[in-house]
Amino acid sequence: MxxxxxxxxxxxxxxxxxxxxxxxxxxxxxxxxxxxxxxxxxxxxxxxxxxxxxxxxxxxxxxxxxxxxxxxxxxxxxxxxxxxxxxxxxxxxxxxxxxxxxxxxxxxxxxxxxxxxxxxxxxxxxxxxxxxxxxxxxxxxxxxxxxxxxxxxxxGLDKEKDQTIMVYDLGGGTFDISILKVEHNHFDVVAVDGDSLLGGDDFDNKIVQYILRQVSVSQSLQGSQEGSISMQRLKEAVEEAKKELSVSDVADITIPDIFNTHIDEELTIDKFNQMVEPLLKKTTDKMKEVLQAAGLTKRDISRVILVGGSTRMRAVREAVTKEIKQPFIADxxxxxxxxxxxxxxxxxxxxxxxxxxVPIEVQEAVPHSFGVGMFLNDVWSVKHLISRNDKLPAMGSTLGLTRYPYQTEVDLPVYRQESIVPDEESFLGKLTISVRAQKEPVALSSIFELDENGILVLSSSELPDYSPIIRQYADTGEVNIPLLRDMIDSKQIQVKSVKIDTTK
Amino acid sequence: MTKEEVMQAFEQTQNSFKQKEQEIASWKNQVNLLEQKMDGIVNAFQAMYDGLDLPADLDEETENQLQNRKDGIRLSVKSASRLERKWKDIQWPEDFAENFVTPEELVNEIKANKEQHSDKPKNSEQAETSTEQKQDEINTEPAAEVEKEETSEQKNQAGLAETERKSDIELVQEKAEINEKVLDGLTDFTNSLQKQFYSFFEKAVVPVIDGLYSGKKFSAEWISQLQEQNNEENERVIEWLDVYDRFIQEMTEFLETFNFHLYEPEEGALFDEETMEPIGVVENHEMEDEQVAEIVRFGLLSKQRDKEEPLLIRPAQVIVVKNREEQQEDTGEEQPNESGQ
Missing domain, CATH: 3.30.420.40 (ATPase, nucleotide binding domain)
Structure with a gap:
């Protein structure tokens, strides 16, 4: 091999x-x-x-x-x-x-x-x-x-004792924040969030704009070809200055003959921190949100690790330290x-x-909620069977009834969305199942199974009247899945399944 | 692994170690030279700047323009003066030789290992004598020590001998692995030093030339205007503006000391994506699509030992011809294939 x-x-x-x-x-x-x-x-x-x-x-x-x-x-x-x-x-x-x-x-x-x-x-x-x-x-x-x-x-956090890890990933153009639980070399992503429009380039841009204000470069000059070449030189110098500020308290931006002038600016770490504070706040706000989504507080976080070139900024390390704790940063x-x-x-x-x-097992979280369309209190709604941040492989089930006497078919549409109000843009596919035509409502089960590769299988079956599973559901609001499985395995009920065409 | 392979692996680490020692010694020379030359270039730049008086009796506008040129040069001198600050001190790996196992040390280890396992002190003495006799044969020594054990054991001691023999080979293998780790550490060190070296020249040294080059280009336009008005004052100004070439020459020589060369493609050359970075496009119907219209910034090459082709450290920044009509005919599209489109 x-x-x-x-x-x-x-x-x-x-x-x-x-x-x-x-x-x-x-x-x-x-x-x-x-x-x-x-x-x-x-x-x-x-x-x-x-x-x-x-x-x-x-x-x-x-x-x-x-x-x-x-x-x-x-x-x-x-x-x-x-x-x-x-x-x-x-x-x-x-x-x-x-x-x-x-x-x-x-x-x-x-x-x-x-x-x-x-x-x-x-x-x-x-x-x-x-x-x-x-x-x-x-x-x-x-x-x-x-x-x-x-x-x-x-x-190397798999080698340590059981812990909850926050991963703060600030790349050039995107920011991601995740919480993982590690237990006995078993990784479990419990919550994820981020901002796809925030990255290191925004930090550079803050300095660029500051310098342009200092040397009063007009918009028309910035837009010209000469301005565009000057802008390229300025961005490169700014990137270097930002790197220098990760190890030093002051950085110089010295560029002769640029924008028809000369730039000779000294940038202190305090000034830089002040400039980027609103951007850092966006990241710390996301940290709070992801903690809340995971049902955790900052005291529950054992380690914070930094990922992405932009986390070399001291301001990032300081903000994370202030908000949660001293992070780990690799070279x-x-x-x-x-x-x-x-x-x-x-x-x-x-x-x-x-x-x-290292022996590692990885369990990941479901990134979005999945639900089936059904009438809830006479309102067409999405009932979530798998929720965002559930562990993969994930499973969820519900029971429902036909809506009209002598109904012969039931449509079970699948949505990927957080809201309970169906959004057609979130519609992924549907299963249509035939049911026996009778005056009394017919009960049906719906099962969602989502595997590690994200493949969703919806299975449904018509249930016999007076089945104990219906009574239990009425009492507890929970589907007795082991019992449902037994019924399927013993062919008491016939299941129809569909692998949702999620590429729609 | 067979015994021969194990011995070969151990001996290979000895050869590699010698090469690494030479490489590190060469780097030390290089870094010492850099520190000396940096000092030299800073002093040379400062001296040139200090001697840079403006020509006397210029009209006010010309004097202001020339003062503006001098201000730009002052910034290049300032950037050069910061080179020493930007060069990070090297933490040389001082104790690497202590961890590396030499053939002599291996022989001693084998001997000690044998003494520890053997209940026959006489054999140990023989082994010691044998080792002393062979101390000058650096690479064959451990092999001989292992070989000697294999041939001298008696049949009625086969079980013990087998244990000892296996242990010796294992010992050699263990020491070869220790040596490989030391070599890996040294390789990491030299790789990181090389990266620092290249990065220093690219990000700290060459930008000084970039600033001077921009000034020179700006001056070139001014010179052509001055040449049209043929008078004595302008001649003095043009002569003064030669200063850019002197500064650039000084810095170019500094680069060449360390086998770095500026890469300046010719205007009109065909754009080469491997060595050039486009930072602008222009229409120019006198030229073909993708011809280089202008060099905005030099590239940087490093000439490598034993290699014909130099290594590109930084591409040259160029403005490339792109004539609109052909562009539309070629693609029929309006949007670039970038994100969010």
Whole structure:
């Protein structure tokens, strides 16, 4: 069996790592540890992936695809590049194929197995699409692993006693916050939240705007080509200054001949902190919200770990310390997710358990609530059978009655939404079941089963009148699932199932 | 692993260690040289700036413009003066040799291990004599020690001998693994040092040239205007503006000391996504699509030992020709394939 690798398939950048000889190492892709998740197709038919593709983003945006991860699982999304049609799955496949080829070149052997990370909030169709992309790239996808879980594994938190971990992930363009419970090497994502429009770039932009105000650069100059070149220089200088402020109390931004002037500004850590305070508050507010969603307080959090290049900012560490507690931060926060995936990959591919780096089990949370459409108190509503943050695999059940005498069919529509008011945009599919026509209402059961890969199966069956399960439900409001299973297994009732076409 | 493979692995660590020692010694020289040269460039820049008097008797507008040029150069001098602050001190791995197991140490370990397991003191003495005789044969010594045990054991001691022999090979393997870990640590160190070195030149040194280059480009436009008005005052101004070349030359020599070279593609060259970063597009019907219209910023190359092709540290920033009509004909699309579209 060849080596199994871990892949962080990111929105802006991707990374890969391998666990061998007792340690994790990042796999260089074209000599660099991070590869832009960009694909570009040239008119001559050449497909470029990574840094060279990113270079073409500016001059040939129409034939270049970036941030396609945001559209994973959306079957309606198609890119047309140099006359070639590509779906987000095709784009991910190209990125993964590039990683596979580079990994094989570096390791000197074929690489067939991989663990690919995904955001904890990915829906079932997004998970399926990612897995499909991995398979099309020639990988056996050992597991799709949530990014916060991968980070926690990389931080070695599986080796410690049972604990509750908060993962604070601030990347270039997105912010994610997750809470995991670790018990006996068993990972359980209990809550996730975030802001897809907040990242390190917003922090840089605060400084850029401050400098532009200091040197009074007009809007017209900013918009000109010369202004655009100057802006590029300023952004690079600002990024360096931000890095310097992570280790120093003061940073200088000194740029001659820019915007028809010279910039010579000293930026103190206090001034920087003051500028970015509103952005940090957005992240700390999300921390509070996710704690509330998990039914926890900050005292319940054993560890906070930081992920993503933007967490190198001292202001982030200070804000997290103030809000929860002193966080853990690794040197390689950009590659930490890939490292965790690599450990998991080695764990899953080890021929013997003793050879695995750490025995890990992962349980993940349901990212969104799922419900069935039915009349509740005569109002057409969504009854949630699986709730957001339930553990995967998840299951839920309810009973209902036909609405009219001599009704012969019942439609059971499935929705993925938090609200109980049905939203047609959240409709995923339906099961239509025939029922015996009788004057009295006919009882039916509905069962939702959602597996680790996010595949939802809806099963329903007509129930015999006066079945004990109906009485129990009337008394307790709970479906006796073991009894229902017995009835199915003993063929007392006949079940009709549907695998929901979640790609709609 | 067979005994031969184990011995070979151990010996390989010795060769690799020597290479690593040389590599670290070379890095120490490089870093010492950098620290000296940094001091030199800071002093040279300051001296050049201090001697940078404006020509006398200029009209007010020209004097203001030239003073503005001098202010820009002052910032480049200021950036250069901060180079020492931006270079992080290196924590050299001082105790790595202590953890590394040499062939002599391995022989002693094997001997000690044998003495510990053997109930025959006479054999131990023989082994000691044998080791002393072979102390100059660095790489073959441990192999000989293991070999000697294999051939000298008597049949009626087979059980014990087997245990000892296995233990010795295991010992060699254990020491080879220790050495590999030391080597891994040293590789991590040199990789990180190389990264710091490249990053320092890319993010701290070359931006000083970028500032001077921008000033030079700005001045070039001014010079062409001045040349049109042929008079003596302008000649003095043009001569003064040569100062950019002197500063750039000084910094370029500093780069070359460390095998770094500026990469400046030619205007009109075809855009190369491997070595160039586009930061603008222009229409220019005199040129073909994807020809380089302007170099905005130099790239940076590092010439590597034993390699013909230099390593690209930073791509050159360029403005590329993109003529609108052809763009529309080619694609028929209006929106880029970026997020949110």
């Amino acid at each position: 060849g080596l199994a690798i871990g892949i962080d398939l990111g929105t802006s950048t991707s990374a890969a790592a391998v666990y061998r000889r007792g340690k994790v190492e990042s796999l260089p892709i074209e000599g660099k540890k991070i590869m832009p998740s960009v694909i570009s197709c040239k008119p001559d038919g050449t497909t470029l992936i990574g840094h060279s593709a990113k270079s073409r983003l500016y001059i040939d945006p129409l034939n270049t695809i970036s941030s396609s991860k945001r559209h994973m699982g959306d079957e309606g999304k198609t890119y047309t590049v140099s006359g070639r049609s590509m779906t987000p799955v095709d784009a991910a496949k190209e990125i993964l194929s590039k990683i596979k080829a580079e990994a094989e070149k570096y390791l000197g052997e074929s690489v067939n197995d991989a663990v690919i990370t995904i955001p904890a909030y990915f829906t079932s169709e997004q998970r399926e699409a990612t897995k499909k992309a991995g398979e099309l790239a020639g990988f056996r996808v050992l597991r799709l692993l949530s990014e916060p879980t991968a980070a926690a594994i990389a931080y 390689n926060v950009d590659e930490i997710v890939a490292h965790g995936a690599a450990i998991m990959a080695a764990n899953l591919s080890a021929p013997e358990k003793d050879m695995a780096p």
